[in-house]
Amino acid sequence: MSETPEQRSRTMRAVRSRDTAPEMVVRRFLHAAGLRFRLHDRRLPGVPDLVFPSRRVALFVHGCFWHQHPGCKAADRPKSRPDYWNQKLDGNVARDARHLVELAAAGWTALVIWECETRDPQRLAALAARVVAAKT
Template sequence: MDVVSSEKRSAMMSNIKSRNTRPELEVRRVAHRLGLRFRLHRRDLPGTPDLIFPSRRTAIFVHGCYWHRHFGCKYAYNPKSNVEFWQNKFQSNVNRDLRVRRELENRGWKVITIWECETKDQKMIADILFQKVCDAAV
C-alpha cells in the first residue's frame, strides 16, 4: 500500500523532469570542461538524445537507473504496489530505448548511454566521454 494519497503521488510524479536533470547537467559540465562541444535535445533524431556531437555523429542518452532499468543497479528497484502497471511501464521504456538505439545506429550514429548512478563521479563521466567520444574522433 502506498504511504501517500493517489493525488499526492500524481503530483509528485508530474514533477519529474525529462530534460535538464541533475545527471544530464553533470554530464554537460564535464563534456564542456573536456572541450567537447555539443548540441542538446535534437528533436529531428529518434529519441531526442540528451547530447549530440554532430561532427562525431555521436548521441548520448543520460538515463535514470529507475526509469530505464539499469541492470544490477540498486536504484532500479521494483515498486511494491501496482506491480503489473510498473512492470509494463518499465518494459515499454526498455523496448523504446532499444528501438531508438537501433534507429540511430542504422542512420550511422554512435549511441552512448550514461546511467544516472555513473554521474555521481565526475571522473567516471570524464573517462566515459574521453573513451567513447574523444577516441571516436581519432
Template sequence: MSDVYDRAKRSAVMARVRSKNTTPELRLRRLLTDLGARYRLHRKDLPGSPDVVMPGRRLAIFVHGCFWHGHDCARGSRVPKANRDYWLAKVARNTARDARNRQDLAAAGWRVETVWECEMKDEAALRERAAAWLAPPPSRPG
C-alpha cells in the same frame, strides 16, 4: 497495495519528474564542456531525441535514470509496491523503446552512448569515458 499518497499529492510528485535538463544530464553537460566539447541538445530530428548530440562526431548520448529505464543496478531493479503491474509494463516499454532508438541511430551511422544515473557517482571514470568519446580516431597507416 494502495498508494501512500492521495491523488493530489501523487499528481504533484509526478509533475516534478522531468525528461529534460535533469541533474545527471546537467552534470554530464558540465563535464563535456570542461573537456572542451561542443554539442547540441535534444535533437528532435533524431530517433529518441538524444540528450546530447555531437553532429561532427556522429555521436548521440542518452542520459538515463536507472529506475525509469530499467538499469541492472540497485535503483533500477527496484519496483514500487504500489501499482506493481503498471510499473513493470512501463519500464518494459521504456526499455523496448530505448533499444529501438539505439538501433535506428546505429543504422543511420551514429555512435550511441548511454550514461546511467548510477554512473554519475564515479566522476573520474565518467570523465575518462567522455574523454575517450572525444579522442580522435586512430590514424590509419599509409
C-alpha cells in the same frame, strides 16, 4: 494516504525529463573537457540528451530507475501495482533498445551513461574519451 488526481498531476508535472541533475553533471564535465554539443535534437530517434553532430555521437543520460539499469539497486521495481510498473518499465527498456538500433542504422554512435555512473569522475573521463575517439 491516497492522492487525488489533481495532486498526482501536480507531482508528475514536477518530474523533469530535461536538465536533470545527472544530465547537468555530464554536460558540465564534457564542456569543461572542451567538448561542444547540441541538446535534445528532436530530429534523432529518442531525442538524445546530448548530440555531437560533427562526430555523429548521440548521448543518453539514463535514470537508473526509469530505464532499469541492470544490476543497479536504484532500479528495484516498486512492490505496489506490479502489473502497471512491469508494463511501464519494460516498455521504457524496449523503446530505449529500439532507439539505439535506429540511431545505429542512421550511422550514429549511441552512448548511454547511467545516473549512478555520473557520480564517478573516472566514468565521466572514460565517456569523454569515447566521444573524442568517435569518428569525425
